[in-house]
Amino acid sequence: MRAAAVQLNSIGEKDRNLEAAERLVRAAAADGAELVALPEKWNLLAAGDELLAGAEPLDGPSLTAAREWARELGIYLLAGSISERGAEKAFNTSVLIDPEGEDLAVYRKIHMFDVDVGGVSYRESDHEEPGSEIVTAPLGELIAGLTVCYDLRFPELYRILAVRGARLVAVPSAFTAATGRDHWEVLLRARAIENQVFVLAPNQTGEAPPHFDSYGHSAIVDPWGRVLALASGGEGFVAADLDLAEQERERASLPSLANRRPQAYVWPQLSEVHA
Numbered sequence: 001m002r003a004a005a006v007q008l009n010s011i012g013e014k015d016r017n018l019e020a021a022e023r024l025v026r027a028a029a030a031d032g033a034e035l036v037a038l039p040e041k042w043n044l045l046a047a048g049d050e051l052l053a054g055a056e057p058l059d060g061p062s063l064t065a066a067r068e069w070a071r072e073l074g075i076y077l078l079a080g081s082i083s084e085r086g087a088e089k090a091f092n093t094s095v096l097i098d099p100e101g102e103d104l105a106v107y108r109k110i111h112m113f114d115v116d117v118g119g120v121s122y123r124e125s126d127h128e129e130p131g132s133e134i135v136t137a138p139l140g141e142l143i144a145g146l147t148v149c150y151d152l153r154f155p156e157l158y159r160i161l162a163v164r165g166a167r168l169v170a171v172p173s174a175f176t177a178a179t180g181r182d183h184w185e186v187l188l189r190a191r192a193i194e195n196q197v198f199v200l201a202p203n204q205t206g207e208a209p210p211h212f213d214s215y216g217h218s219a220i221v222d223p224w225g226r227v228l229a230l231a232s233g234g235e236g237f238v239a240a241d242l243d244l245a246e247q248e249r250e251r252a253s254l255p256s257l258a259n260r261r262p263q264a265y266v267w268p269q270l271s272e273v274h275a
Contacts, residue, residue: 001140003035003168004028004239005202007218007231010039012046012209014054018065020235028237029073035139036237038066038080039202039218040092040149040174047210048127055083055090058106063095071101076139080172080202081109081148089129094146094172096137105137107146111154118178120211124150134160141244142167145197149173152187155194162195162257167247169197173214174204180215185227193225196251198242205233223247 006024010017021042028036043062044054056062062082070077077097084093092109108131112124134157135146145161145168152171161169169191175184184203192199198221205216218231220240228240251257 001034001142001242001244002032002239003198003200003220003242004031004033004037004237005200005218005220005229005231006036006038006042006237007203007205007216007235008039008042009206009214009235010042010045010204010208012044012050014044014062017043017045018062022065022069024235024237025069025077026073028239029075031237031239033075033239035076035078035200037078037170037172037200037202039204040081040172041083041204042080042172043082045174045204045208045212048123051083052090052127055085057085058093058095058103060085066095067097067101067103070097070099074099076104078146078170078172078200083128084108086129089127091131092124092128092148093131094148094170096139096144096146096170104139105135105144105146107131107135107148108133109148109151110134110157111150113150118176118213120178134164136161136164136166139168145169147171149175152191155191158191158195158197162197166195167197167244168242169195169199171199171201173201174212175215177213177215180217184215184217185219188219188221189225189227192221192223194256196223196247196254196257198222198247203231205231205235223250
């Protein structure tokens with residue numbers, strides 16, 4: 001399977017963002033990609049109140065457009081993530097679409113980005129609700145696991161996806177420049193190596209109001225931890241061929257997943273962690 005990661009500099013203008021996304025999805029498909037992935041908040045990247053105001057239902061215009069692109073181009077399309085309208089707050093929601101334009105899976109980001117980095121305070125939970133469901137979906141010859149951005153720092157999520165059969169994990173992101181320089185590639189490669197999965201990581205790039213500065217460097221990593229494709233700055237896409245037979249050989253020769261001993265793993269109680 002040939003996969004592509006689309007890199008965008010999304011801002012608070014939906015029409016502009018959708019035009020850029022469509023152009024690059026089409027370019028990636030023309031390059032032979034059977035699976036194309038968009039980054040986090042590909043349709044709207046803005047302040048929390050703007051994201052909440054611009055939140056859409058799953059049958060809203062952004063995902064409707066994405067389904068049309070997938071159907072016309074005959075590709076699997078990961079519609080990165082959008083702000084999905086909820087009861088009071090939004091969800092940060094990723095949707096995997098099949099070549100018929102039908103939804104294969106819907107994943108709502110579990111881990112909220114409530115941190116202070118690069119002199120900026122991010123509080124996703126002020127405007128977004130966390131999801132609670134770990135999601136995998138059949139994608140051609142493989143099973144895909146869905147995650148979003150900050151999820152990358154929680155290895156237990158990726159191990160569960162691998163145990164459930166995932167051979168590829170998607171990480172649509174708006175990973176910050178402040179953390180990306182030191183953490184982005186390291187974490188992508190670690191999650192790939194630990195779980196012997198392909199990692200498909202489309203990222204936002206550049207600046208967007210009010211305080212976003214995204215790292216770019218969208219990447220595709222193989223199960224051995226090799227970076228198959230890596231973007232630099234600016235909008236565009238990178239693509240790579242995923243060698244599923246090589247993945248099977250690596251899992252057979254270094255069977256770390258098979259050698260797990262789950263009966264020996266007991267989660268410590270919170271009191272033990274802080275003891």
